[in-house]
Amino acid sequence: MIYLDYNATTPILPEAKNAMLNAFDYLGNPSSVHAHGRASRKILENGRSQLAEYFSVPARNVVFTSGATEANNMILKGFNGNVFVSAVEHDSALNVRKDATIIPVDHNGIIVLEELEELLKKSHSPALICAIAVNNETGVIQPIDEILKICKTYNAHLHVDAAQAVGKTDFVWSKLPSFTISAHKFGGPKGVGALIINGSIHLNILIEGGGQERSLRAGTENIIGAVGMGAAISSVKFDSVKLSRFQETLEKDLSSACPNVKIFGKSVQRVSNTTSIAMLGVQSEVQLMHFDLNSISVSSGAACSSGKVKASHVLKAMGVSDTISKCALRISYGWETTQDDINTCIAAWKILVDTQSQKQNKAHYA
Numbered sequence: 001m002i003y004l005d006y007n008a009t010t011p012i013l014p015e016a017k018n019a020m021l022n023a024f025d026y027l028g029n030p031s032s033v034h035a036h037g038r039a040s041r042k043i044l045e046n047g048r049s050q051l052a053e054y055f056s057v058p059a060r061n062v063v064f065t066s067g068a069t070e071a072n073n074m075i076l077k078g079f080n081g082n083v084f085v086s087a088v089e090h091d092s093a094l095n096v097r098k099d100a101t102i103i104p105v106d107h108n109g110i111i112v113l114e115e116l117e118e119l120l121k122k123s124h125s126p127a128l129i130c131a132i133a134v135n136n137e138t139g140v141i142q143p144i145d146e147i148l149k150i151c152k153t154y155n156a157h158l159h160v161d162a163a164q165a166v167g168k169t170d171f172v173w174s175k176l177p178s179f180t181i182s183a184h185k186f187g188g189p190k191g192v193g194a195l196i197i198n199g200s201i202h203l204n205i206l207i208e209g210g211g212q213e214r215s216l217r218a219g220t221e222n223i224i225g226a227v228g229m230g231a232a233i234s235s236v237k238f239d240s241v242k243l244s245r246f247q248e249t250l251e252k253d254l255s256s257a258c259p260n261v262k263i264f265g266k267s268v269q270r271v272s273n274t275t276s277i278a279m280l281g282v283q284s285e286v287q288l289m290h291f292d293l294n295s296i297s298v299s300s301g302a303a304c305s306s307g308k309v310k311a312s313h314v315l316k317a318m319g320v321s322d323t324i325s326k327c328a329l330r331i332s333y334g335w336e337t338t339q340d341d342i343n344t345c346i347a348a349w350k351i352l353v354d355t356q357s358q359k360q361n362k363a364h365y366a
């Protein structure tokens with residue numbers, strides 16, 4: 001089996017797995033004052049410190065959540081004022097505020113800075129901007145520094161969804177007023193993430209109860225998850241040199257095997273682990289099934305929670321027609337990917353191209 005769906009979720013890093021296995025031996029509730037409780041508190045706080053160190057922020061700025069979805073919700077739901085979200089956000093940001101204004105993107109999926117500035121100029125109440133650092137479907141990187149500059153000019157809060165950016169970009173994290181991360185996108189376990197708040201902002205307390213996480217997120221902490229996320233961040237392994245080589249080979253060979261392809265975001269800054277490509281005339285489901293039958297796991301656009309394939313709102317916002325977008329495939333790779341995996345993927349693509357052209361020829365002569 002070949003796994004080429006790292007943007008959906010990554011394999012667990014051995015360092016994270018071992019740290020989690022070790023954490024199972026900690027019995028205490030981190031809120032308990034006795035020795036067992038204190039020991040559990042210590043490993044929980046160690047996980048927090050590992051994150052704080054990686055992002056160069058104070059440990060108290062890190063709030064553990066169940067993932068990026070919850071963290072995005074905490075920021076967006078609590079904001080009292082005008083909310084602006086880019087058209088290419090993940091659903092966990094795009095679908096939260098019905099009153100949000102959509103910031104348009106260009107044909108590469110990059111936020112149109114002039115439009116953002118115009119929107120902020122016209123906004124008379126406090127403003128919150130939500131921008132996805134790296135798009136989960138295309139891998140396109142937003143110009144976060146420029147966006148931050150504009151936000152500062154207009155005194156707006158910038159929240160960054162960094163779920164797909166960790167380990168793949170070199171942002172100066174401590175400059176961002178707030179951002180969200182998700183452990184399973186960088187080798188940690190699923191179901192744990194964090195909201196990191198460097199600026200001051202009113203948060204929506206989604207889960208009330210005890211005083212955990214500085215009363216921002218009640219409930220006994222997910223110690224195993226926090227420990228796994230801390231260990232994963234300390235050993236995060238996206239090797240951009242190796243991955244860029246894979247990206248180059250993959251995109252060159254897939255394009256030359258099939259004249260009818262479109263690669264999304266190819267001309268702008270992208271992370272090196274993502275290829276978003278459409279084989280025109282062949283529906284994503286057909287491509288997905290073909291790869292699956294060849295023991296290769298890839299994805300069509302975003303992995304939907306329902307498992308259904310729908311036309312991508314990201315590609316739509318980039319001006320891609322539904323006809324083309326329904327043929328889009330996302331191939332995403334990482335530290336366990338080998339050159340052989342990439343070669344097998346290219347070979348499977350070539351078989352699909354051949355079968356499709358044979359089908360078309362048959363139809364032609366029928």
Ligand code: PMP
Pocket residue numbers: 007008066067068069070090092132134135136161162163164181182183191192193
């Ligand atoms: N934002 C982005 C950019 C993502 O890729 C994802 C996961 N697909 C999420 C948010 C949601 O993350 P989680 O699974 O941790 O809720």
